[in-house]
């Protein structure tokens with residue numbers, strides 16, 4: 001059967017058709033061939049422009065004529081692939097070619113729908129694939145945007161939280177004094193019901209005040225349970241997929257994790273935020289792509305290297321290194337400053353909050369960068385061996401302690417004279433022997449001169465730090481029990497596992513039961 | 527509508543007015559990044575809220591905003607991940623419009639909840655086209671006008687687009703243009 005088809009119709013049906021004459025030379029071709037292969041001219045041999053596969057070994061296409069067997073032409077110049085069958089026509093052989101979808105995908109080619117016959121399923125398939133690709137691209141961008149958004153609200157919250165936290169601290173101190181003082185007065189006014197009634201009013205008003213501070217604390221995300229023991233390696237592994245999305249295509253993350261068996265006491269949210277921050281910075285430093293190395297290792301740092309550590313200790317070092325453009329020395333020197341940013345849309349809190357996180361966790365962070373070679377940020381966090389069950393110990397779970405008969409000695413430290421006065425009186429009334437100090441320095445002198453059973457100290461004091469005092473005190477008197485008290489725990493105060501924590505404003509009943517617990521150990525087994 | 531439309535609105539505001547204005551619009555519309563996910567379908571009401579808030583904050587009539595947005599959408603798609611699809615649809619205005627439905631059908635395979643419009647070339651003479659537009663939605667005519675203007679931009683043509691009375695179903699637009 002011979003079908004006569006007009007050339008213009010042929011061009012619509014098979015935009016990439018080719019007609020060969022009996023000697024195998026190109027006689028005519030469709031619009032797509034003309035556009036895609038401008039060097040082809042009538043009279044050329046097909047082998048001059050294409051490699052033929054799927055035909056007889058000598059490239060003879062006539063053997064395929066009339067069969068449904070397909071063959072493939074691969075362009076010598078741009079490797080574009082054409083697939084088709086062979087029909088016999090009056091002029092010779094008609095190659096009913098069409099662009100192979102593969103070429104559309106492989107090169108970022110300039111094929112258009114017009115290169116395909118109307119209704120060619122390839123059109124649909126190609127659109128589908130392109131859409132999928134486009135949406136995948138978009139999805140990556142969205143994940144990055146959401147991460148960024150989350151980050152900037154975290155940073156903002158962080159700032160709000162600090163202000164709220166400090167306010168809560170002052171407020172709680174005052175409330176504490178009011179409550180304790182009214183408890184004292186109440187004991188002295190046993191026979192004056194009217195005055196006692198007034199004291200009750202003062203107390204209940206103070207209680208309402210502490211409810212308000214509590215909401216302030218919630219706002220400030222002040223919780224004393226946020227820090228738990230975290231295996232940094234596990235955390236990184238668990239989030240690997242998320243991290244690589246943040247890094248984006250074109251940026252490869254290489255992981256080298258070597259702190260198995262070690263944990264650090266940190267806020268998991270803070271740790272994750274810090275890493276996300278660093279990854280986003282690294283990514284932004286490599287618009288043309290590159291690689292990020294995420295490495296963890298243990299390093300023993302000498303005494304005094306970080307904070308107030310006075311003996312060498314082990315740290316988990318997290319390193320985030322990129323192969324990006326690096327920073328000039330003048331930029332580097334300011335990199336950790338809050339509100340400093342080189343990015344047009346940066347709020348400059350990223351690196352500053354990483355540093356805060358590290359320091360609040362009892363560690364530190366540093367940055368090293370060379371223009372044109374990349375940037376490395378190191379976060380150092382105090383390492384400790386992973387317990388069998390990695391769980392946080394709530395403050396307030398003291399180990400058992402042998403009972404005691406004589407008046408137990410308490411070293412009381414608080415910078416507020418009224419608080420000291422109220423607490424000391426209350427404790428003495430409970431049968432404790434109290435030594436009161438208004439500063440850590442004074443407390444250290446007392447510790448050097450006689451033994452104490454319990455240290456009851458405020459945490460936040462002007463220029464001084466109750467947790468540091470407690471650490472020093474425990475070294476001086478290893479059997480000492482520690483109760484820290486505060487209306488506000490600056491995040492990342494490292495507390496030893498057996499220290500207890502009492503939130504201000506102090507409730508007298510809680511305080512006395514906690515003291516008993518410190519001396520006698522928990523009543524029921526844990 | 528799919529979130530890709532919201533993203534385009536956002537990008538337009540960011541490009542022309544900056545981040546602070548966008549933040550204002552987000553607040554006014556009560557929307558956030560969760561409403562900016564391309565492949566997520568949102569109720570048309572969300573889209574309308576966004577358009578309304580944008581018009582209000584930019585102090586522009588909604589119609590003018592829709593027109594500007596339609597025009598912007600083309601350049602937005604060109605620059606982003608959808609650029610390849612535009613290239614694929616056609617290299618000149620006439621074949622592009624002729625292939626629009628085909629393209630939208632392909633897109634729909636990935637975005638099955640899309641309610642796609644249909645476009646049809648009613649008449650085509652050099653420098654003058656009549657295009658019909660039919661949709662299950664109403665009120666997007668200025669948007670379509672903007673899109674068609676965007677297509678003139680895309681193919682390096684100058685001209686105008688106006689709606690003309692149509693006597694079948696759908697609406698008709700007249701495009702008159704010349705090469706720059």
Ligand code: HEM
Nearest residue numbers: 527528603608611612633637640641643661662663666673
């Ligand atoms: C790559 C390019 C494009 C993509 C991926 C695309 C995709 C879409 C999608 C997904 C919708 C459905 C929205 C929904 O119901 O959720 C839509 C609607 C629409 N598209 Fe496109 N489109 C593209 C280009 C164009 C162009 C060039 C025009 C030009 C005239 C156009 C005109 C429209 C119109 C008018 C609607 C509104 C739907 C209605 O009237 O109900 N699109 N498009």
